[in-house]
């Protein structure tokens with residue numbers, strides 16, 4: 234496996250590969266990321282190249298968020314990526330990817346990007362789309378794999394790729410969970426052991442929302458308000474807990490595939506999760 238730091242070297246290394254599977258990450262990897270790499274390998278086949286990028290993208294962090302403290306664990310990440318079948322790690326410096334302030338940005342449409350995560354993290358999806366579009370231009374993959382754990386991000390990037398007519402297949406990777414059911418996340422490393430147990434409450438609360446819907450309850454506002462209150466009662470600071478259409482994250486309607494999504498702070502750690510139904 235090669236570890237490459239510059240765009241020019243990456244382009245050289247990729248020149249001989251037509252089939253390229255790409256997994257963008259911010260590093261501090263866990264088995265969820267590695268599963269995306271295995272999926273990319275499966276999809277491009279043994280002759281294709283699997284590229285993973287590791288870049289903590291300043292553009293998608295608000296000033297009060299954890300950009301400075303986000304764990305940078307390149308050496309360990311590279312060992313894990315090699316074991317998962319990755320061929321090339323692209324780990325550019327900030328200067329390499331943003332040699333000048335990034336004045337040109339990709340801003341997604343408000344109806345998808347200003348709800349849920351975008352509402353609570355203004356500018357987040359512009360930061361994500363800008364870096365992913367730039368990485369797509371650099372890697373020129375034939376396919377890219379993103380985790381379903383970041384459900385809205387996957388949807389925003391799928392639409393960006395389609396609307397910009399980028400010749401890239403976008404694939405979603407299933408969320409990996411601990412044995413107890415906690416969705417794997419780089420930010421779980423911020424949690425104490427006691428918080429890791431408490432963190433299971435988020436997916437339990439999403440399951441309850443789904444169960445109530447399937448049991449015939451239709452007062453969504455009331456159900457969501459109760460779900461938010463139950464997290465608050467347990468000491469959390471929830472941003473949203475909601476049941477939406479899978480298709481476009483609009484309000485849940487009868488007879489369509491739905492997804493329960495939630496984001497909440499436990500102590501100083503913000504967790505997100507979702508469950509499809």
Ligand code: PAF
Nearest residue numbers: 257258259290361364383
């Ligand atoms: O999901 C992430 O880790 C990031 O948002 C991504 C897609 C690598 C862009 O920085």
